[in-house]
Amino acid sequence: MNRPSKIVCVGRNYLEHARELGNEVPERPLLFFKPPSALVADGQPIELPPESKRVEHEGEIAVIIGRTARRVKAADAWQHVAGIAPLNDVTARDLQKTDGQWTRAKGFDTFCPMGAMVPIDRIGNRDALEVICRVNGEVRQHGRVSEMAFDIPTLIEYISGVMTLEPGDVIATGTPAGVAPLKPGDVVEVEIPGVGILSNPVQAA
Numbered sequence: 001m002n003r004p005s006k007i008v009c010v011g012r013n014y015l016e017h018a019r020e021l022g023n024e025v026p027e028r029p030l031l032f033f034k035p036p037s038a039l040v041a042d043g044q045p046i047e048l049p050p051e052s053k054r055v056e057h058e059g060e061i062a063v064i065i066g067r068t069a070r071r072v073k074a075a076d077a078w079q080h081v082a083g084i085a086p087l088n089d090v091t092a093r094d095l096q097k098t099d100g101q102w103t104r105a106k107g108f109d110t111f112c113p114m115g116a117m118v119p120i121d122r123i124g125n126r127d128a129l130e131v132i133c134r135v136n137g138e139v140r141q142h143g144r145v146s147e148m149a150f151d152i153p154t155l156i157e158y159i160s161g162v163m164t165l166e167p168g169d170v171i172a173t174g175t176p177a178g179v180a181p182l183k184p185g186d187v188v189e190v191e192i193p194g195v196g197i198l199s200n201p202v203q204a205a
Helices: 015-020 074-080 093-099 103-107 152-160
Strands: 007-011 030-034 046-048 059-065 081-088 130-135 138-144 170-172 187-192 196-204
Touching: 030 103, 059 130, 059 138, 059 152, 059 187, 074 081, 074 152, 081 170, 081 187, 081 196, 093 103, 152 170
Parallel strands: 007 170, 046 196
Antiparallel strands: 007 030, 059 081, 059 170, 130 138, 130 187, 187 196
């Protein structure tokens, strides 16, 4: 898997997920990073680190940048997208709460599984994209882009106004409600219907 220069993530972008964590949807996109070293591919294990007692799944729609984007307008945003892929923003929830900022909780090795990208020109109705997360075959999360606080073009405009997005960079667009703990032996699937399924086993580090 080629490593992007950065993985830009959006927090609390679905109302119900914000509520389940006791938060409000922010007035503007809430950004954080995952390190490229956290990336793993389909089939590779998610490792639960000993530092955390509660690691949770977060199924997301990932946007992969295809053209350099700097201060791009939302109306032109899709022209800078190479494709879409399923992503799991694995999170050590207990560390996220105690640290106050999210670098450690989001940054462990294996905490960013990402599936194969489907080129954007093969995706018909981008406004109908949805994401489903299953653990051991049971649906835990199901969200649609129509439920996002900030849609994908708006995110690209906002992020590219802060930093230059380079080809291969990844935007993780937020997770819907239903996050839950993982344990060794689980198998987590993140599906974007019409795009593909990402599947990763879970094991102790």
